[in-house]
Amino acid sequence: MTKLPFRYGRIQDSMLVTNESGQFYFLSIPLFRRFISDPDMLPPNIKNDLISKFFLVEDESMEFALEESAIKLRTKKAFLSTFTELHIIVLTYACNSKCIYCHASSSTDAKEHHMLTMATARRVCEYIMQSPSTTLKIEFQGGEPTLEFNIMMFIVEYITTLNVLYRKNIEYVVCTNLLVFSQEHLEFYKKHSFCISTSLDGPRDIHDTNRTPYNTQSNYSKVLENYQKVCAEYSPDRVSALLTVSKYSLPRLRECVDAYVDHGFRSIFIRSLNPYGLAEKTLGELGYSLEDFLAAYKDVLDYILILNKEGIFIREELASIFLQKILTPFSSGFVDIQSPPGAGISCVVYDTDGGVYPSDEARMLARCGDDSFRLGSVLSDTYQDIFLGEKLQKLIRGNLVEIEAHCYGCPYIPYCGIDPVRKYQETKLNVPYQSCKKYSQIITLLFSELKNNPDSEKVFFSWLTGVSYEELCL
Amino acid sequence: MSESITIAKNVVSKRALLLAYGESNSTSSIEETDTHWVLTGPKEQDSGLSNQFFRLCMEKEVKLALEESMAPLREILYRKAFEPISKRN
Numbered sequence: 001m002t003k004l005p006f007r008y009g010r011i012q013d014s015m016l017v018t019n020e021s022g023q024f025y026f027l028s029i030p031l032f033r034r035f036i037s038d039p040d041m042l043p044p045n046i047k048n049d050l051i052s053k054f055f056l057v058e059d060e061s062m063e064f065a066l067e068e069s070a071i072k073l074r075t076k077k078a079f080l081s082t083f084t085e086l087h088i089i090v091l092t093y094a095c096n097s098k099c100i101y102c103h104a105s106s107s108t109d110a111k112e113h114h115m116l117t118m119a120t121a122r123r124v125c126e127y128i129m130q131s132p133s134t135t136l137k138i139e140f141q142g143g144e145p146t147l148e149f150n151i152m153m154f155i156v157e158y159i160t161t162l163n164v165l166y167r168k169n170i171e172y173v174v175c176t177n178l179l180v181f182s183q184e185h186l187e188f189y190k191k192h193s194f195c196i197s198t199s200l201d202g203p204r205d206i207h208d209t210n211r212t213p214y215n216t217q218s219n220y221s222k223v224l225e226n227y228q229k230v231c232a233e234y235s236p237d238r239v240s241a242l243l244t245v246s247k248y249s250l251p252r253l254r255e256c257v258d259a260y261v262d263h264g265f266r267s268i269f270i271r272s273l274n275p276y277g278l279a280e281k282t283l284g285e286l287g288y289s290l291e292d293f294l295a296a297y298k299d300v301l302d303y304i305l306i307l308n309k310e311g312i313f314i315r316e317e318l319a320s321i322f323l324q325k326i327l328t329p330f331s332s333g334f335v336d337i338q339s340p341p342g343a344g345i346s347c348v349v350y351d352t353d354g355g356v357y358p359s360d361e362a363r364m365l366a367r368c369g370d371d372s373f374r375l376g377s378v379l380s381d382t383y384q385d386i387f388l389g390e391k392l393q394k395l396i397r398g399n400l401v402e403i404e405a406h407c408y409g410c411p412y413i414p415y416c417g418i419d420p421v422r423k424y425q426e427t428k429l430n431v432p433y434q435s436c437k438k439y440s441q442i443i444t445l446l447f448s449e450l451k452n453n454p455d456s457e458k459v460f461f462s463w464l465t466g467v468s469y470e471e472l473c474l
Numbered sequence: 475m476s477e478s479i480t481i482a483k484n485v486v487s488k489r490a491l492l493l494a495y496g497e498s499n500s501t502s503s504i505e506e507t508d509t510h511w512v513l514t515g516p517k518e519q520d521s522g523l524s525n526q527f528f529r530l531c532m533e534k535e536v537k538l539a540l541e542e543s544m545a546p547l548r549e550i551l552y553r554k555a556f557e558p559i560s561k562r563n
Binding site: 002003004005006020036066067069070071073074077080405406408409 | 541551
């Protein structure tokens, strides 16, 4: 009997073992010792479980076990075979909302408005179509991208024309605050099957404090009015929302979840503040400690689980990213938490000036005056210069959890990833490994639920499969 | 007063020591003699922290030994998963 490669770590009174493809098993401490020293002496049911999950193998089955494990590992890393799928285009830095934490350093000042020109947009489209990926997701960002709706329409039309030749599957996403919304917009979104990603920061008072209205009208009322219009005339499944947690919402996250449920949202992404843009400058005023965020996150996750068990479907997206990797053979598609990192190879950002960046955070950093991660420009560099260039390769090589010293032996390696820009920013701000602490504590929280609460496991499966909790309980 | 402890080099390897050092805040500096590591803790630290650090070193030593024993199989696994078929043994 031989042990296949695994990693381990303590979860409460048990030892969690995980393997390269993300399968996991809990062992009591005495059984873990036996697993290490003499696996043949494990109780038969446990030994069989460990064999079925490729932690142990009978010597005569070694070749089969390695082949199977390799297939599972390749499946987990399938995002590598497609190359860059997500292409983010920044249309403008102009915005009609003054969010107190704006990560994109958007501006309501006309003098600071940088927008994508038609000529640069055309070049961006030609770049995008050179991606070897057969499936593309094109996401429009800002500022507020709908303020440059004509450019968005031009890009979609030009991409459609180019695609007669390339024949790729193309999805579109617009990240909009939903303050500017017309019937023309709606028809356009419907025609091209857009997904709409918006922001809702909780109940009215929190939302309007975080996302200050530019005019006197409540931002909250307008967002919900337009959200209802999308649901009624398009589809509630095509719109999702993000909750950015400020110090105002941190103690009231349960109320924020209630607001989402009341307005018919089926998912909520609880996002802590990122140290970019205005948020970096106002972190002292708006921020909170990682410990406070994690305590609040744990509390609200408990609450979300209770709601689901009472029959109210509401999925937490950050947890779902990890759960997808823990409970299924697949990765999550979330480019900020994967290894090798998504930077450039899964996601790329085209800025208004034609600059190419490996992630949204990289262009946010550049907007703050630090263009360390700029890969080149669509106006002066070839696709090969950028995507096969040493700068991108070095970025990827230097940020693999599998070989990062800090991650050595960590059992969460199969579920985790390093965002190179975030790591750089954390080091610069002298808070190294903040993301590691955040992710590892959230993963620990999820494993604790899986270990202690079989009902929670059913809720998690309902989030991943769309099958209701009640059906899974039958 | 800050507390110092010495650990024989044949008990804890440099790699285990560094891994533990990276994870712990109970040690502020490490010095090396021919035969020992000399660890100094931050001022006014609880003397129990040195024991905790030593325990962490030993855990890292075990982890290193296990990781090393699995390295050849892990390499085969990654080759099988990602090398082009034409390059596999």
